[in-house]
Amino acid sequence: MIQLPRGKAVKEAINPVRMDWLEALEKLHGGRFSGYLHCSAGSNAGLVLFVQGALSLARFSCGAGRQDGGPALSRLFALALSGAASLSIFRLTPALAGRVHDLLAGEFLYRGQDREILDIPYLLGQLREECFNGGLLVRAAERAALIFYQAGVPLGFFHDGAQELAEQAELNASVAWLPGAKIDVIRADWSTASERPDLLQDIDLLQIWQEALMAAGPGREAAEL
Secondary structure, three states: OOOOOOOEEEEEEEOOOOEOHHHHHHHHHHOOOOEEEEEEEOOEEEEEEEEOOEEEEEEEEEOOEEEEHHHHHHHHHHHHHOOOOEEEEEEOOHHHHHHHHHHHOOEEEEEEEEHHHOOHHHHHHHHHHOOOOEEEEEEEOOEEEEEEEEOOEEEEEEEOOOOOOEOOOOHHHOHHHOOOOEEEEEEOOOOOHHHOOOHHHOOOHHHHHHHHHHHHOOOOOOEOO
16 A cells, blocks of 8 residues: 555544444545545555545555455455554545545556665656656655656645645655655556546445445444544
8 A cells, every 4th residue: 555645634543443434435425525534454454535525546455465446445344344443534635636546546666765775866857857747655654745746847745734735846855854764656647537437436335335234243333434
């Protein structure tokens, strides 16, 4: 799972064991929410991304394995109902959420490069020459930052606690200079709102949720988000 910056917190580190996911996701859909939900326990993590109410991406990671779409939601619900997970919800602007969607659908060119041995000026020069579209993900411990690029030119900077792109897009004042910082380079194809999917139109969310409840056992009650 890509370690995203946290965005503007709506809820953080709550136990979702009694959450009614069907109601919660439909509420976010109806409210035209933009942002993401992150649910994790150990090496298992699920992410659900909304762009203006459209559930544009669902992903579940378990070690090196990955699932998307309906299977990801099934695994995510099971994880949440286990009682061992932690859930956080972060709000983003629609424009930033769209960029995050495209980046999550992108291709890693480099993963986990040590910042201390990376020639940053050379890397940035290469991105300019190649008219690079995508992002640099900088991560250190629990912190992360993203710099988005279009045609080799920085579009903006997404850092922890922000819900929109900042104009500052330089690495020299970011988490890149924290000890142990790693840098990922991710190529992406920037899309328009009409080109992004809405999984709520393509999957049977009710069935997936009911199957998760049945697997969790009798007597299970859900609470509102």
